Amino acid sequence: MINFTEVMETNTMIEKENLDVRTITLGISLLDCIDSDLEVLKRKIYDKITGTAKELVPTGMAIEKEFGIPVVNKRISVTPVALVGGAACKRPEDFVEVAKTLDAAAKAVGVNFIGGYSALVCKGMTAADNFLMESVPQALSLTERVCSSFNVGSTRTGINMDAVRILGGIIKRTAEYTRQNDSLGCAKLVVFCNAPDDNPFMAGAFHGVTEADAVINVGVSGPGVVKKALESARGKDFETLCETIKKTAFKITRVGQLVAKEASKRLAIPFGIVDLSLAPTPAVGDSVAEILHEMGLEYPGAPGTTAALALLNDQVKKGGVMASSYVGGLSGAFIPVSEDQGMIDAVREGCLTIEKLEAMTCVCSVGLDMIAVPGDIPETSLSGLIADEMAIGMINQKTTAVRIIPVMGKNVGDIVEFGGLLGYAPVMPVNSFSCGDFIRRGGRIPAPIHSFKN
Amino acid sequence: MNKTIITVVGKDQVGIIARVCTYLADNSVNILDISQTIVSGYFNMMMIVDTNKALKEFGAISGELEALGKEIGVIIKAQREDIFDMMHRI
Numbered sequence A: 001m002i003n004f005t006e007v008m009e010t011n012t013m014i015e016k017e018n019l020d021v022r023t024i025t026l027g028i029s030l031l032d033c034i035d036s037d038l039e040v041l042k043r044k045i046y047d048k049i050t051g052t053a054k055e056l057v058p059t060g061m062a063i064e065k066e067f068g069i070p071v072v073n074k075r076i077s078v079t080p081v082a083l084v085g086g087a088a089c090k091r092p093e094d095f096v097e098v099a100k101t102l103d104a105a106a107k108a109v110g111v112n113f114i115g116g117y118s119a120l121v122c123k124g125m126t127a128a129d130n131f132l133m134e135s136v137p138q139a140l141s142l143t144e145r146v147c148s149s150f151n152v153g154s155t156r157t158g159i160n161m162d163a164v165r166i167l168g169g170i171i172k173r174t175a176e177y178t179r180q181n182d183s184l185g186c187a188k189l190v191v192f193c194n195a196p197d198d199n200p201f202m203a204g205a206f207h208g209v210t211e212a213d214a215v216i217n218v219g220v221s222g223p224g225v226v227k228k229a230l231e232s233a234r235g236k237d238f239e240t241l242c243e244t245i246k247k248t249a250f251k252i253t254r255v256g257q258l259v260a261k262e263a264s265k266r267l268a269i270p271f272g273i274v275d276l277s278l279a280p281t282p283a284v285g286d287s288v289a290e291i292l293h294e295m296g297l298e299y300p301g302a303p304g305t306t307a308a309l310a311l312l313n314d315q316v317k318k319g320g321v322m323a324s325s326y327v328g329g330l331s332g333a334f335i336p337v338s339e340d341q342g343m344i345d346a347v348r349e350g351c352l353t354i355e356k357l358e359a360m361t362c363v364c365s366v367g368l369d370m371i372a373v374p375g376d377i378p379e380t381s382l383s384g385l386i387a388d389e390m391a392i393g394m395i396n397q398k399t400t401a402v403r404i405i406p407v408m409g410k411n412v413g414d415i416v417e418f419g420g421l422l423g424y425a426p427v428m429p430v431n432s433f434s435c436g437d438f439i440r441r442g443g444r445i446p447a448p449i450h451s452f453k454n
Numbered sequence B: 001m002n003k004t005i006i007t008v009v010g011k012d013q014v015g016i017i018a019r020v021c022t023y024l025a026d027n028s029v030n031i032l033d034i035s036q037t038i039v040s041g042y043f044n045m046m047m048i049v050d051t052n053k054a055l056k057e058f059g060a061i062s063g064e065l066e067a068l069g070k071e072i073g074v075i076i077k078a079q080r081e082d083i084f085d086m087m088h089r090i
Helices: A004-016 A038-052 A056-067 A081-085 A092-109 A127-142 A161-177 A184-188 A223-231 A238-267 A288-295 A305-321 A341-348 A354-360 A379-396 B016-026 B058-072 B082-088
Strands: A020-028 A071-078 A113-120 A146-154 A158-160 A189-193 A214-221 A271-275 A368-374 A400-407 A415-417 A424-426 B003-011 B030-039 B042-050 B074-080
Touching (some): A004 A223, A004 B003, A004 B082, A020 A038, A020 A056, A038 A071, A038 A081, A038 A092, A056 A071, A056 A238, A056 B058, A056 B074, A071 A092, A081 A092, A081 A113, A081 A127, A092 A113, A113 A127, A127 A146, A127 A184, A146 A161, A146 A184, A158 A379, A161 A184, A161 A189, A161 A379, A161 A400, A189 A379, A223 A238, A223 A288, A238 A305, A238 B082, A288 A305, A288 A341, A305 A354, A341 A424, A354 A379, A368 A424, A379 A400, B003 B016, B003 B058, B016 B030, B016 B042, B016 B058, B058 B074, B074 B082
Parallel strands (some): A020 A071, A071 A113, A146 A189, A368 A400
Antiparallel strands (some): A020 A214, A146 A158, A189 A400, A415 A424, B003 B042, B003 B074
């Protein structure tokens, strides 16, 4: 039978160390909504989402109450809209209408984000992909909860450099369209290499075409719990350090598995995966940077940071895979700047630079995330940053992503407030030398040699 | 059996157990196990209870226990046992 110490341990994790289920994300396929008439398409999308997700928020709240574990976000991901809207949308403005429909459906069922305003363009672009891409600045400025993502490269296909070039401009325009809100639109726009089909985390979530009609994916979090556990391993060797992280990751993931199974049962929707990511929030004690600090780094960015993060990411996965039958999504450690107080402090102290962050993305689960840069950055430099990150993903056969915010009217050292879970960030300097001629070449970077596995 | 863990944490005073147990008895909740300690003036109690024959829904009981806690000046939480089982048992 469960004993007193175990109960107290779990409840201390929840109450004092910010253990929570970060998101229950309901993936919904919109493929059966396809229609050549825009109005019909919009109605079908709205009806399908509000019908399938009707009980999502109440179920999340009931689970939260019964198990005493906060379920912070309830969200929806849908089939990449470029695929769904291709038949009906003949210009970017048509896609904006679909975005508004998604936003309305999200509001109707009470979820705080809906992901999947996306296109998969890792090799080439259709006319619909192009229209959707062009519509992003307007779509993200006219909607509140819609998140957009693009997969522009993969280990199997190489990198679509045309898409990378265009997206540099799209990010810049999105920043301009939402300049009154510190260019917040860009916080809802992610560019991927090797994007997973079952990622429950925003802003990059979409419901892959290989998925079932509807599926429940759950993202757990708990950097605070790992940090606290590591306090007991101060001064000990790496074996002890790794063991401690692994055991903690196991416990955290078990909670995710329980919640995912329970949500799946109550909603009568199949369980997809648990994403066992350490996702920080701006709250004190909910920080991946603090784990790195506890491991022995003065601030993240110091020499040794990449090694520490590699160790952390790997141990989190090792602990987590045994705790759940299906692990997927991004699974690992997230290193967003604005959403992690310790990362913000490191940037302010001058310890953490974009170049070091790029190195860290080689060994963490995602990429350059929630980084604010000066609003006057050239479009080609944004494309260059994306290309670098995509190359890391392509060569290392891992997911990488870029979510970067060129903040209009702000310069290096200024502070940008995004609010809520998105936090705040100091504007960081970017290398000012040009990569324009490289980006403007056009075409794609071929798949790497190790993609030929047939 | 659907087991529930009730935890009570707060400053010690006369009658905490009595009031919690009275509430549970009034609502047909059977107590299976109690452990309780005082750590530097702070009251810590864990109960394992069976809510199968309870007169109310789980949500109502947990809400009322929380309210009772506020009245007494302690924190009372009711959680399904599964979360602890999942985390601590393989």
